[in-house]
Amino acid sequence: MKNKIKALALFSGGLDSVLAARIVVELGVDVEAVYFVNAFLQGYRDRATMGSYPVLAEIAREAGIRLHVVDIARAHLQIVQSPKYGYGEHMNPCIDCRIIMLKQAKEFMQKNGFSFIVSGEVLGQRPMSQRREALNIIDRDADCKGLILRPLCAKLLKPTSAEEKGWVDREKLCSFSGRSRKPQLVLAQELGVKKHLAPAGGCLLTDPAFARKFRNLCGLGKVDVRQVQLLKIGRHFYFSPAGIRIIVGRDEQENSYLEKAASAQDTLMKMGDFSGPLTIILGNGLGEMGKLLEVAARITARYSKGKEEKLVRVEYWNKREEKRHSLFVQPTLPGESRADGSLRLEDSLAKSA
Ligand code: SF4
Known part of the structure; x- marks a missing residue:
């Protein structure tokens, strides 16, 4: 019997990432999800004591997707301190952050027999990392050109290998763009997605008070993960x-x-x-x-x-x-x-x- 194609979905627990994974599940692909944790995510310090991410696990379970959690805190902290593409509104180096996540995802994909990566970006939704030009830079620098399917806006982008090889039907993908959340909410209803995290709540680098504290800390010298934890x-x-x-x-x-x-x-x-x-x-x-x-x-x-x-x-x-x-x-x-x-x-x- 022919092996089913497997895809690896980048997962944050937010609605877009859940929908992107679910669309690909609906198209008959085996999807597993990976959640990359870094020290600036709200719940990161709980990991030592709780050992897992129960809310995310529950969201993934409802979506019928197996969840992997991979800690990239140290590598991520390095790029936060000297990002090639600079910062967003606060201390968030979103382009560099996406690049490091995709590099890690590609490694995970190759080690574990996945054929492509799924990501929940929507063209034009975020000013820094979701512009067309930024998406191209991210794919190029992560060495992932053609490997990343973005089901929510795929019809506005060049076909990826998953579409070209017929693993997913491009016609069934979406063409969402811009900041409106309405199309996602309609799709969530259609697919029966009820559980997801609130939008943009997780990364402390986008929080002005935290960003100020972190900037001060960086001014005193090299920062390690424990110092970031204590800053929270x-x-x-x-x-x-x-x-x-x-x-x-x-x-x-x-x-x-x-x-x-x-x-x-x-x-x-x-x-x-x-x-x-x-x-x-x-x-x-x-x-x-x-x-x-x-x-x-x-x-x-x-x-x-x-x-x-x-x-x-x-x-x-x-x-x-x-x-x-x-x-x-x-x-x-x-x-x-x-x-x-x-x-x-x-x-x-x-x-x-
Ligand atoms: S908001 Fe934070 S976690 Fe999300 S891409 Fe930007 S830096 Fe990375």
């Missing part, structure tokens, strides 16, 4: 001139995440006699911090139940020594600003981030 939670303070980062947890979940994420070089801090946040000072040994310890302790106290007290005890330690030390400080007053400019609070992300 807590209140962030920079202590100048070295730009040392102090992160204060905003709830129990964040406190426990910070405690686990602290490395042997970081200093942890919490209230001795009141309930309050867990704070970490990134990247400093206990020996030489003097003023920084006092500042971090005062901030920790300000967000604790002891914030109205004149003097409170704050404990600090690191994972190398475990021995706890104590410091007595006055909590920072609400609205207190540091006249010497040595401390700067960054906007916190919304809790849901």
Whole structure:
């Protein structure tokens, strides 16, 4: 019996990617999906604790598609820091990001016996990465020319190998373009697609507050995945001139995440006699911090139940020594600003981030 053709669909859980995969399923092709995760996706930090992406898995299940999850966080972070094609409105290097995803998809396709790639782009829907010229650049730089079928706008593009070889009927593909979502909603009804993620909610590089924080972080030197993870939670303070980062947890979940994420070089801090946040000072040994310890302790106290007290005890330690030390400080007053400019609070992300 002749083997059925297999296609690999790029999957984000958004409506377009679900529809693109479903169209190809309807045309009789075996479709599996791959979700490339990077450190800037909203749920990325949950992976360590949850080990899976249950919402996405559920969406893929409803669409009748097997889902693979591939972590590309490190390679992706490199291109985010120096993209060949620049950034979109904020820190989102969408063209370079699509190129790296397609390169990875091609590798996955070749290793696992898929014949072509399916992608949910709609011509002209996004100003940066979904222009015709950008799509051509993406296909060329990813070395995927002719391999990527974009079912939602295929009739507006040159035929791909999947159409030329008769694996899919070009006449049954779509010619959607522009920003309107109406044709997709109609198609979703026709195909019975009910589950999908809200549009454009997942990538923090398009969030202005996060992008500002990330830009500041990049200004201090090379960034790693752990630093990006930490950027998503807590209140962030920079202590100048070295730009040392102090992160204060905003709830129990964040406190426990910070405690686990602290490395042997970081200093942890919490209230001795009141309930309050867990704070970490990134990247400093206990020996030489003097003023920084006092500042971090005062901030920790300000967000604790002891914030109205004149003097409170704050404990600090690191994972190398475990021995706890104590410091007595006055909590920072609400609205207190540091006249010497040595401390700067960054906007916190919304809790849901
Ligand atoms: S929005 Fe984010 S994840 Fe999506 S293509 Fe752009 S950089 Fe990549």
